[in-house]
Amino acid sequence: MDFKLTRRKEAMREMAKNFAEKKIAPTMEEDEKSISSRKEIVKEMARLDFSDVLAPEKYGGNESGVLRRRGMTEEVARVSPSWRSLLTSNEFYSVRASQFWNEEQREKYLPN
Numbered sequence: 775m776d777f778k779l780t781r782r783k784e785a786m787r788e789m790a791k792n793f794a795e796k797k798i799a800p801t802m803e804e805d806e807k808s809i810s811s812r813k814e815i816v817k818e819m820a821r822l823d824f825s826d827v828l829a830p831e832k833y834g835g836n837e838s839g840v841l842r843r844r845g846m847t848e849e850v851a852r853v854s855p856s857w858r859s860l861l862t863s864n865e866f867y868s869v870r871a872s873q874f875w876n877e878e879q880r881e882k883y884l885p886n
Contacts, residue, residue, distance in 0.1 A: 786823075787845035793822065794853035802854045811860055824850075824861055 797815055805812065824846055851858035871880065 783842045783845060786842050787849055789822065790824065790846035790849040791852075793819070793824075794850045794857070798850065798857050799853045802857075806854075806856060811857070815857075816860070819861070 797818065801812060847858055847861055850861055871883065875883070
């Protein structure tokens, strides 16, 4: 089995690396001490599709796969384990919600 990343997945990994180094790293120490997550960083991560890479498109995901998620998560974790945890928990929530909630709950709480 070939686990080599496609060009698109490699580009997303590189984007995640650059984002983590430029946006997360400068304030990481301060954020860790205050136990906070900057809303502007969270919004930018959402805009760049950091989360929901495994969730179905119907519920706001992009279904781009485990390898893409792994690469992006690794790059964020290199800079900040706390931000990696946030990224992973968001992913877990959206995937589980799309799998186990009923349709009414999905329509109400998941992005479309």
